[in-house]
Amino acid sequence: MxxxxxxxLRLKHPxxxxxxxxxxxxxxxxxxRVFVASNARAIPQRELVLRLxxxxxxxxxxxxxxxxxxAASIYLDEWAADSAGWLRKFYPPDTDEPxxxxxxxxxxxxxxxxxxxxxxxxxxxxxxxxxxxLLQEMTEGTEPDPGARxxxxxxxxxxxxxxxxxxxxxxxxxxxxxALKDRFQQMSDTARxxxxxxxxxxxxxxxxxxxxxERIATWEGTRGELLETVLGERDAISGxxxxxxxxxxxxxxxSPERKDVLTKNLERILAHPAIQSLQPDPRxxxxxxxxxxxxxxxxxTVARLSGQLRRFLDxxxxxxxxxxxxxxxxxxxxALALRASPPEGPxxxxxxxxxxxxxxxxxxxxxxxxxxxxADEEVLEATEDVPSDALFNLAYIDKTRxxxxxxxxxxxxxxxxxxxxVRSHPLEHGLAELVVYLSxxxxxxxASVDESRTQELxxxxxxGLPRRATLPLVLFLR
Amino acid sequence: xxxxxxAPDALSLVVVxxxxxxxxxxxxxxxxxxxxxxxxxxxxxxxxxGLGLALDEPEGYAFLxxxxxxxxxxxxxxxxxxRQLGYGLSLLLALLRKRLADADAAAGGTRLVMRRHELQxxxxxxxxEGTNEVRWVERVNQDIERAVGMGFLKPLxxxxxxxxxxxxxxxxxxxxxxxxxxxLAAYHAQLIEEQGGRE
Numbered sequence: 136m137x138x139x140x141x142x143x144l145r146l147k148h149p150x151x152x153x154x155x156x157x158x159x160x161x162x163x164x165x166x167x168r169v170f171v172a173s174n175a176r177a178i179p180q181r182e183l184v185l186r187l188x189x190x191x192x193x194x195x196x197x198x199x200x201x202x203x204x205x206a207a208s209i210y211l212d213e214w215a216a217d218s219a220g221w222l223r224k225f226y227p228p229d230t231d232e233p234x235x236x237x238x239x240x241x242x243x244x245x246x247x248x249x250x251x252x253x254x255x256x257x258x259x260x261x262x263x264x265x266x267x268x269l270l271q272e273m274t275e276g277t278e279p280d281p282g283a284r285x286x287x288x289x290x291x292x293x294x295x296x297x298x299x300x301x302x303x304x305x306x307x308x309x310x311x312x313x314a315l316k317d318r319f320q321q322m323s324d325t326a327r328x329x330x331x332x333x334x335x336x337x338x339x340x341x342x343x344x345x346x347x348x349e350r351i352a353t354w355e356g357t358r359g360e361l362l363e364t365v366l367g368e369r370d371a372i373s374g375x376x377x378x379x380x381x382x383x384x385x386x387x388x389x390s391p392e393r394k395d396v397l398t399k400n401l402e403r404i405l406a407h408p409a410i411q412s413l414q415p416d417p418r419x420x421x422x423x424x425x426x427x428x429x430x431x432x433x434x435x436t437v438a439r440l441s442g443q444l445r446r447f448l449d450x451x452x453x454x455x456x457x458x459x460x461x462x463x464x465x466x467x468x469x470a471l472a473l474r475a476s477p478p479e480g481p482x483x484x485x486x487x488x489x490x491x492x493x494x495x496x497x498x499x500x501x502x503x504x505x506x507x508x509x510a511d512e513e514v515l516e517a518t519e520d521v522p523s524d525a526l527f528n529l530a531y532i533d534k535t536r537x538x539x540x541x542x543x544x545x546x547x548x549x550x551x552x553x554x555x556x557v558r559s560h561p562l563e564h565g566l567a568e569l570v571v572y573l574s575x576x577x578x579x580x581x582a583s584v585d586e587s588r589t590q591e592l593x594x595x596x597x598x599g600l601p602r603r604a605t606l607p608l609v610l611f612l613r
Numbered sequence: 614x615x616x617x618x619x620a621p622d623a624l625s626l627v628v629v630x631x632x633x634x635x636x637x638x639x640x641x642x643x644x645x646x647x648x649x650x651x652x653x654x655x656x657x658x659x660x661x662x663g664l665g666l667a668l669d670e671p672e673g674y675a676f677l678x679x680x681x682x683x684x685x686x687x688x689x690x691x692x693x694x695x696r697q698l699g700y701g702l703s704l705l706l707a708l709l710r711k712r713l714a715d716a717d718a719a720a721g722g723t724r725l726v727m728r729r730h731e732l733q734x735x736x737x738x739x740x741x742e743g744t745n746e747v748r749w750v751e752r753v754n755q756d757i758e759r760a761v762g763m764g765f766l767k768p769l770x771x772x773x774x775x776x777x778x779x780x781x782x783x784x785x786x787x788x789x790x791x792x793x794x795x796x797l798a799a800y801h802a803q804l805i806e807e808q809g810g811r812e
Contacts, residue, residue, distance in 0.1 A: 180771070226724045226776070229639050231769040233726075352718035446671040447717055456714040458787040462794050463711045469797035470704060470739040477741060478800045481697030483706065483793055485784050488676055488764045489634040490664065490692040578772065 149220035149240035150247075161203060162214060162221065165190050167245050170237040174330055174418075174425045176432050177227060177234040184208050211235065228439075239335040246331060258317025265321070312409040319410050326422045333429040336377055337436050343375075344440045351447065362448065378437075385430055388423065397423045504559060532564055532571045541575065545613045553609040554590040562594040569604065581612045623647040628658050631666070631677050635764060635780055638673030648675055663689035667783065674780050696763070701736070702756045703793060706765065708735045709777050710785040729773040732757055732766075 145151050156162060169175060169186055178186075187207035195202050203210075215222040221241035224233050237245075278284050301308075310318070354361045387393060401420050404410055418425075446452060540560045544551040553572055562568045569592065576582040588608040596602050627648050630636050638645040648655065648668070652675075656666045659677055668675040679693040698706070712735070716725045727735075733753050740749050757775070760766040765784070766775040 226726055226769075228724070231767075231771075231776070233771060348718055442671075449671065452717075455782075455787050456717060459710060459714050459790060462787060462790045463707060465794045466704075466707055466790065466797060467739070469794070469801045472801055473797065473804065474739050474741050476804065478700050478797075480700075482700050482703035482796060483698045483785070483789060485696055485698060485706075485763075485789070486679055487694045487696060488780065488784075490632055490662075490677060491694050492632060492692075 149238060150244035152219065153221055153241055153244040154248075156219075158203065161190075161194065163245055163248055166214075166221065166237055166241060167249070171242065171245055171331075174429065176334075176429065177225075177236050179230070180208075180211070180224075180233045180235065183211060183235050187211060237334065239331070239338045242331045242334055246328075258313070258320050260314060261318045261321045315407070315409050316413060319404065319413065319415070323415065323419055326419065329426060330422075330429055333426075333433050336381055337433045339377060340433075340437055340440060344444065347444060348447070381430075381433070385434070388426060388430065394423060532568050534571055534575070537568070537571055537575060541611050545611060548613075550610050550612045552590055553606065553611075554592050556611070557592050557594060565594060565596050565602065566604070569606075573606075573609065576609050576611065579611065583610045583612065584608070585610070624651055624654055624658070627651055627655055631655070631659070631675065635674055635676045645673070645675075662692055664692060669783065672779050672782070674783070676780070676783070698759075699756075701740075701752060702759050704739055705732070705736055705753070705756045705760060706781065706785050707790055707793060709760075709765070710781055710790065713777055713779065713782060725777040726769065727775055727777060729754075729757065729775070732775065 145155070153159060153162060165187060168190070169178065169183065184207045187210060191203050191207060191210075211222065212224075213219060215224040215235065220238055222235045223238050224235055226232075227234050275284070275287060278287075298308075350364070351361065401422070405415055405417075405420055540556060541551070544556055544559065553576070556572070557569075576584060585608040589605050590608045592604045592606060594602050624647075627636075627644065630641075630644055631648075636644055636648060649670070652666060652668055659666060660680070663680050664677045665680045666675065667678045677693065679691055679695075712727070713725055733750060736753055736756075737749075740753075757766060761768060761775070765778055765781045767778055768774070769776055
C-alpha cells in the first residue's frame with residue numbers, strides 16, 4: 136500500500152473511480168438497485184434505459200429539473216466506456232440488442248458502500264468460531280498420521296456423547312438471541328458475497344481467454360508448440376484453484392438433498408422471531424436459487440469460451456486466418472498507393488448466398504389502385520369517447536412492411552409524403568399504424584416534418600367508418 | 614414421435630429454408646437440429662439441382678453452393694448467381710474479413726458489431742482525398758447497403774449498428790483475397806507504367 140501503488144489504483148481502478156465520480160450517488164444507487172438488489176446478470180439496453188429514465192425522473196422531482204441533465208442512454212454509454220469501466224456492454228449470442236452487466240470492480244465498490252451503512256449489529260463471536268472451524272479443518276485435512284486422526288475423532292465422539300447425555304437429562308443449550316443474530320448476519324453476508332464472487336469468477340475466465348488469444352495471435356513458433364502451451368492454458372481454466380473450487384461448489388449445490396436441507400433451514404431460521412426482528416431481506420429465502428442461476432451463467436460462459444477457443448485453434452481456421460492477414464497487408468499496400476485513381480470495374484466475384492428462385496406466379500397481379508371517394512361524404516367528428524386502450528391492444532404492426540412501403544415508393548421518385556403513402560397503401564390498423572409511420576419518420580434522418588404545412592390523411596377503420604387526420608407535412612426523402 | 618411421420622416434412626422444411634437463404638443455428642435452433650440429422654439426405658436432394666450443401670457446424674451456419682462443373686453434374690444451368698463486385702465493395706468486404714480475423718484473435722465475444730461510422734473509417738484511408746466528403750460518405754453508405762443486401766452485414770436493433778456475419782468467412786476466403794491482391798498488383802503496375810510513359 137505504498138504511495139505510488141495507491142496513486143495508480145486511484146487513477147486506474149474502476150472501483151475507486153466510481154467512488155470519486157462526481158455523480159457517484161446516482162451511479163451507485165442505480166446500479167445497486169438494478170443489478171445487485173435483484174441479482175440480474177444481463178439487462179437489455181432498452182430496459183436499462185427505461186429504468187434509468189425512471190430513476191432520473193424520480194431524482195429530478197426531488198432535486199429540481201436541472202439535476203442530471205443528460206439522457207439515460209448517454210449516461211449508460213459513459214458508464215460502459217473504458218474510461219469508466221462500471222458496465223460491460225456486449226451482444227449475447229441470440230439477440231440483436233446490446234446488453235449490460237455490472238463489472239466486478241463496480242460491484243466491489245457497491246459492496247463497500249453498502250457496508251458503510253448496513254451493519255446495525257456487529258457480531259464477533261461467529262467470526263471467531265469460523266476462524267476456529269477453518270483452522271480445525273485445515274489441521275485435520277493435513278494430518279497424515281492415522282493415530283492422531285483417530286484420537287481426534289474419539290475426542291469428538293466423547294464430546295457428542297456428553298452432549299447427548301445432557302439433552303437426555305433435559306438440559307438443552309439454546310443459542311441466545313444475540314448469538315443467533317450474530318450468526319445470521321454472517322450467514323447472509325457470506326451468502327450475498329458468493330453472488331458477487333461469481334461475477335468476479337466469470338471475469339477472470341474472460342481475462343484468461345483474452346490472454347490465450349493474445350498469445351495465439353502473436354505466436355512465432357510452430358503450431359505444435361503453440362498447441363502444447365495453449366492446451367496447458369485451457370486446462371488452466373478448469374484446473375485453476377478458482378475453477379476447481381467453483382466445480383466443487385457446483386457439485387455441492389446440485390445435490391438435491393443439499394438443496395432441500397438449505398430450503399428447510401432457511402425457512403425455519405427466517406421465521407424465527409429474533410431474526411424477524413432484524414427485518415431480513417426476504418430474498419434471502421431463495422438465495423440458493425440465485426446461486427444456481429448465477430452459477431449456470433458462469434458455467435455457460437466457460438463452456439462458450441472453451442468452444443470458441445477450440446474452434447479458433449482448428450487447423451484450417453488457423454492457417455486461413457494467418458494467410459488472410461498476410462494477403463491483406465498486400466491489398467492494403469496497393470490500395471493505399473492507388474487511392475488517387477481507384478480502379479473501375481468488377482473486382483471480387485462472389486456467389487450469392489442462396490439460389491435465385493424466380494417464381495413468376497408468386498408475383499401479385501396488377502391491381503388498380505383503389506381510389507377513395509371521399510368528396511361527397513360528410514365526415515363527422517367523433518362524438519363518442521374512443522376507448523384509448525384499444526390502441527394499445529391493437530394487433531402487432533409490422534414495421535418492416537411499412538419501411539418497405541416507404542422504400543418502394545421512393546424507388547421512382549425523390550420524395551413521398553405520408554399522405555401519398557397512405558393513399559397507395561391504405562392503413563390496415565388505423566391510427567396505430569399511422570403512429571408507426573411517424574416513428575419511422577422520426578428515426579429516419581432523411582425524413583422531414585414540416586410543422587408549418589399540414590396534410591390530410593383519410594382511411595377507413597375496422598368498422599368501415601371513414602376517418603380523417605390532419606398532421607404536419609411529413610416527407611420521406613430518398 | 615414416429616420417425617416415419619416426421620421425416621418428410623422436416624426434410625422439405627430444411628431444403629426449402631436452404632433454398633431461401635443461409636440457415637443459422639442461432640436464428641432457428643430447431644431447424645438446425647433437423648438439418649444436422651438430415652444433412653446426408655439434404656445433400657442428395659439438392660445435388661439434383663446441381664447444388665451442394667456447405668455445413669459449418671462449429672460456426673453454426675449452412676448454405677447451398679453451386680457445384681463446380683466436373684463434380685458429377687454436367688453443365689446444368691447455374692441456380693446460384695455469381696456477382697461481380699465493384700472496387701469499393703470488394704475493399705470493404707476484404708477489410709471486414711480482416712476485422713473478423715482480428716476479432717477472433719482478440720477477445721471473448723463471438724460477435725463482431727460495428728457502427729456505421731466505424732465502417733466508414735475502415736475504408737476512408739483508401740479513398741481518394743477528394744474535397745467532397747459528402748460524396749464519398751454516400752458511396753460508402755451504398756456499399757454498406759449492398760453488403761447488407763448480400764447478407765454479410767446485418768443491421769441490429771440499435772440505430773446504425775451492424776453485425777459482421779461470420780458467413781463472410783465462407784465466401785471471402787484466403788483464395789479469393791489472393792485473387793484480389795493479384796488484380797490490384799497488376800493494376801498498380803499498369804498505373805505506374807502509364808504515369809512513367811507520360812512523364
